[in-house]
Amino acid sequence: MGDIGISIPKQRNVALMIRCEHLTKTYNGVPAVDDLCLDIQAGETFGLLGPNGAGKSTTILMLIGLIEPTAGACFIDDLEVAKNPIEVKHRIGYMPEDVGFYATLTAEENLDYSAKLYGMGADKRKERIAYLLDLVGLDNVEKDVGDYSKGMRQRLGLAKALINEPKVIILDEPTANLDPQGVADYRRIIGQVADEGTTVLVSSHILSEVSRVCTSAAILSRGRLVVSGTWEELAAAATGNRENITIHVETHSPMPAFDDPAIISVDYSDHRQKAKIVARSDIRDGIADALLAEGIAVRLIEAQEPTLEDVFLSYYHEEAVL
Ligand code: ADP
Numbered sequence: 227m228g229d230i231g232i233s234i235p236k237q238r239n240v241a242l243m244i245r246c247e248h249l250t251k252t253y254n255g256v257p258a259v260d261d262l263c264l265d266i267q268a269g270e271t272f273g274l275l276g277p278n279g280a281g282k283s284t285t286i287l288m289l290i291g292l293i294e295p296t297a298g299a300c301f302i303d304d305l306e307v308a309k310n311p312i313e314v315k316h317r318i319g320y321m322p323e324d325v326g327f328y329a330t331l332t333a334e335e336n337l338d339y340s341a342k343l344y345g346m347g348a349d350k351r352k353e354r355i356a357y358l359l360d361l362v363g364l365d366n367v368e369k370d371v372g373d374y375s376k377g378m379r380q381r382l383g384l385a386k387a388l389i390n391e392p393k394v395i396i397l398d399e400p401t402a403n404l405d406p407q408g409v410a411d412y413r414r415i416i417g418q419v420a421d422e423g424t425t426v427l428v429s430s431h432i433l434s435e436v437s438r439v440c441t442s443a444a445i446l447s448r449g450r451l452v453v454s455g456t457w458e459e460l461a462a463a464a465t466g467n468r469e470n471i472t473i474h475v476e477t478h479s480p481m482p483a484f485d486d487p488a489i490i491s492v493d494y495s496d497h498r499q500k501a502k503i504v505a506r507s508d509i510r511d512g513i514a515d516a517l518l519a520e521g522i523a524v525r526l527i528e529a530q531e532p533t534l535e536d537v538f539l540s541y542y543h544e545e546a547v548l
Contacts, residue, residue: 243268243394243425244289248298251284251449258284260449261298266427266442268393271420273436273443274429281449282429286398289427290320303393316344319392323399325383329372333364333382336371337389344390358385362415377408384415394425401435413439473503473510476526477517486512 244266251259259281266272274282287293289300291311300307302314327336334355341351359365362381371382380400387395397416401409416439420426430436436443437457444454453460470490475481480498490504503513510527517524 241268242266242301243270243303244272244427245301245304246285246289246298247300249285249288249295249300250297251281251288251293252296257281257449259288259295262446262449262451264444264451264454266425268425269420269423270442271416271426271440272428273440274427274446275431275433275436275443276446276452277431279448280431280446282431282446283398284449285446286320286396286427286429289396290318291315316390317393319387319390319395321383321387321395321397321400323402325379325386327371327379327382327386330370332370333359333367333374333385336382337385340386340389346390354389354391355385358388361385361388361418363411376403377405377411380404380408381411381415384412384419388419388424392424394427395419396427396429398429399431400428401430401432409435471505471508472530473505473508473513474526474528474530475501475503475513475517475524478523478525481517481522482520484513484516486516 242265244264246262246264249259249262249264250257262281262285274285276282284293288295289302289307291307291314294308303317305313305317307314328339331339337355337358338351341354346354356365359367362385364378364381364385367378371379374382380403384395384397384400387397400412400416404412416426416428420439426440428436428440442454442456443460445452477499481494481501484492484501484503486505486509488506488509490506492504493502494500495502503509508529510529514524514527
């Protein structure tokens with residue numbers, strides 16, 4: 227797997243806000259995060275992508291100091307997290323997948339409690355809470371948090387993560403359980419937070435969620451870094467290295483399973499009368515021959531230039547089966 231990892235060098239003149247140096251966490255000898263090296267610049271909106279079990283949450287828990295690495299280290303704003311837990315806590319805001327609140331308190335009361343834990347004075351708390359409730363669109367809501375919808379809870383979770391004016395905000399699967407309006411609200415708020423100069427780290431298993439809000443990303447698989455860089459760098463590296471091709475096939479009767487070794491993935495639809503095949507080379511002739519041999523009439527067979535999503539799905543498929 228080491229050979230597959232593509233590391234794109236960053237410009238060194240920009241300050242690094244998040245740094246992982248050979249970060250490793252093992253559970254019973256099995257690596258959940260394996261020798262991860264990652265640089266995230268100050269002000270970047272960065273996506274941590276990977277299928278379930280890839281090691282995203284474990285990486286985040288080490289970055290916020292909730293668990294300690296087995297080997298290697300991670301740094302926030304040049305502070306080693308394991309050695310400076312209090313200083314790091316003051317620099318980061320963290321939103322887990324399920325944020326906990328006091329159900330019988332209002333949003334304002336919940337945020338006031340969090341702000342007090344950071345030692346913020348009364349005037350500062352009032353000002354910050356008013357700003358954040360306006361930012362997340364909860365400024366005129368009087369009811370207790372126990373009566374909130376999922377989307378409202380998520381927006382309040384963002385406000386809670388931002389209460390201490392962090393330099394870095396870390397969000398673990400922020401759009402899980404959200405409806406489309408909730409996702410749109412979340413994107414708008416994250417955009418505004420990023421515009422104000424906060425470094426944002428978002429983990430997700432959904433490519434489109436990350437590609438729409440982040441300027442750069444890393445893909446993890448089985449605890450290891452597969453690739454990292456800006457979207458342009460990732461797409462260029464991926465197409466340059468793989469030359470994947472997407473082939474659309476439509477037939478008049480259901481298709482068999484294809485067994486060409488060049489195939490990376492096949493997605494069937496319309497009762498297997500349509501297939502989207504991602505392959506390492508143009509295998510249209512082979513597919514046509516295989517269908518003909520089965521007596522299946524072809525309605526359409528065409529190749530398509532790889533989209534960004536195809537490129538990333540190919541990483542997923544390759545890494546997931548290794
Ligand atoms: P992701 O967030 O990408 O879904 P995780 O970081 O949660 O991945 O998990 C990575 C791997 O580590 C998984 O195989 C998971 O089962 C394992 N793992 C995570 N936490 C623990 C734990 N506390 N004990 C044992 N194994 C764990």
